Amino acid sequence: MARIRVAVNGFGTIGKRVAEAISKQPDMELAGVVKTKPDYVAKYAVSSGIPLYAPSDRLDAFREKGIPVEGSLEDLLEKVDVVVDATPGGVGKEYKHVYERFGVKAIFQGGEKPEVAEVSFNTFCNYEEALGKKSVRVVSCNTTGLLRSICALSKIAKIKKVRATIVRRASDPKEVKRGPVNAIVPNPAKLPSHHAVDVKTVLPSLDIATTAVVVPTTLMHVHIVFAELEEEVTRDDVVSALEQTPRILLADAGLGLASTADLVEYARDLGRKRYDIPELVVWLDSVAVLGGREVIWMQAVHQESIVVPENIDAIRAVMEAAKSAEETIRITDRTLGLMSGRIP
Ligand SMILES: NC(=O)C1=CN([C@@H]2O[C@H](COP(=O)(O)OP(=O)(O)OC[C@H]3O[C@@H](n4cnc5c(N)ncnc54)[C@H](O)[C@@H]3O)[C@@H](O)[C@H]2O)C=CC1
Ligand SMILES: O=C(OP(=O)(O)O)[C@H](O)COP(=O)(O)O
Incomplete structure (x- = not known):
């Protein structure tokens, strides 16, 4: 089966972690991340082999700093099935119509109002409700x-x-x-x-x-x-x-x-x-x-x-790539090395 192609918009605290977690999933491909600032974090993304994109009005700023970018947010959205929006709280809703225009499913974070998505989500409580949805909000930490x-x-x-x-x-x-x-x-x-x-x-x-x-x-x-x-x-x-x-x-x-x-x-x-x-x-x-x-x-x-593992599960839910919480938890937790039970 084809791997799920995923973009991450926003490469801050949550975005960088979710991006790295996506790249560890056997059924997903990290198509690229979007950053607004041409800073050391952008250089870190490039040196880690992560395809870097920027909003179209920011491309010149990256080029001026000599940081190679693959293209614009829109270029990236053309290539993916799902976008994880990890922009600062309240900014995600500004992108909602862009994601919809490209027909890309969207995972939002807890800093957005619940209305941003069709369902607010936690793997252990309502995984099935998110199956096949166009947008899901992973609740806050x-x-x-x-x-x-x-x-x-x-x-x-x-x-x-x-x-x-x-x-x-x-x-x-x-x-x-x-x-x-x-x-x-x-x-x-x-x-x-x-x-x-x-x-x-x-x-x-x-x-x-x-x-x-x-x-x-x-x-x-x-x-x-x-x-x-x-x-x-x-x-x-x-x-x-x-x-x-x-x-x-x-x-x-x-x-x-x-x-x-x-x-x-x-x-x-x-x-x-x-x-x-x-x-x-x-x-x-x-x-x-x-x-x-x-x-x-x-x-x-x-x-x-x-919230990183729940973001990965949310991607599988919207793509119906795992039919149950147990199925996605098994894959996510193994690939991310997550533990359970008593700390020995
Ligand atoms: N940091 C935390 O403890 C947690 C945060 N969240 C939620 O995750 C979301 C992201 O939060 P953080 O990662 O902490 O934020 P952050 O500030 O660390 O990262 C946000 C990223 O988005 C970029 N950005 C800023 N404006 C942008 C724009 N207009 N378009 C595209 N990218 C833009 C920033 O440069 C940065 O790379 C928020 O909704 C927040 O409430 C959820 C759980 C925990
Ligand atoms: O989502 C979070 O907290 P929350 O669950 O208290 O809303 C994150 O820790 C970010 O919180 P912040 O709004 O204090 O940066």
């Missing part, structure tokens, strides 16, 4: 983390409601202009935070409310989650459900994996490129069940990489 554990838990019991607090990292490591540097900021102070609203774009009937604060760190987000169930479960049931779910890792604080800094160090020790942790990490020690129906846990989200 925090929402992806919440959905992975919530949908794992929903396999053992019906969930009555979820309440979660999100401790958000202030910026990505490469962002120099953002704060706070020395404060904890309710974000937003007026409840709920947008994360609950975003979860409901995938699970509309779930009773969920979230609060969020921003803290001065760049490594990862942390969530403290309370779920009330309709049925009684044991702690062992919950741990076993999490252990058996792909892309969820259980970290033992008692073994020294006690903070986001330790998790990042572990990823470095594994030799993970850019210390990426696309898996959701749940602290095993934190999992508690009160009175049989109330489940509590804490989890960490590596914001720069958690």
Whole structure:
């Protein structure tokens, strides 16, 4: 079968990771990436063998800097089946009509409003809904983390409601202009935070409310989650459900994996490129069940990489190249070297 030809528009934090993940898929071909700025990242793309394109009004800027470009965004869209839009939040919607004009299916990111796409998406919760769609929105990093554990838990019991607090990292490591540097900021102070609203774009009937604060760190987000169930479960049931779910890792604080800094160090020790942790990490020690129906846990989200596997699955979904979540998860996780279960 012919490989799926994919373009990536935007080669920043998410775009560069998704592009590299696409190039590892046996059923996909990375046709090229689009960058607006002729900077060191553009040179990195070229030196990595990634075909580089630019918006037509930016081509001269690249040529002036001596950075070879293959052509314009439009030239690239002519060659592909799917485009992954990884432009900054809110910019993707400006490109929607361009993608439609070229008859190219589009995967948008969580920084776009839900209306940008036919369906908001998480592999573990609603893979089948995205099959054959023209456009899909992969929800944001925090929402992806919440959905992975919530949908794992929903396999053992019906969930009555979820309440979660999100401790958000202030910026990505490469962002120099953002704060706070020395404060904890309710974000937003007026409840709920947008994360609950975003979860409901995938699970509309779930009773969920979230609060969020921003803290001065760049490594990862942390969530403290309370779920009330309709049925009684044991702690062992919950741990076993999490252990058996792909892309969820259980970290033992008692073994020294006690903070986001330790998790990042572990990823470095594994030799993970850019210390990426696309898996959701749940602290095993934190999992508690009160009175049989109330489940509590804490989890960490590596914001720069958690949505990468879901982007790959979304490409397969729109192209109907994998009929089930299990099928795409098997391929994505093997090719990206993703792990599950307890961190040994
Ligand atoms: N960074 C994060 O932690 C996460 C980001 N997201 C979402 O992913 C999307 C992309 O975010 P990031 O990768 O963080 O942004 P970024 O700022 O790191 O990268 C955006 C890229 O798009 C390029 N760009 C800017 N304007 C453009 C335009 N008009 N046309 C084409 N390209 C343009 C930029 O030069 C850059 O290469 C956003 O929707 C964001 O909300 C989702 C999960 C996590
Ligand atoms: O999508 C993200 O966060 P979110 O799930 O809190 O919306 C990314 O971490 C980007 O968030 P930002 O809007 O703080 O750059």
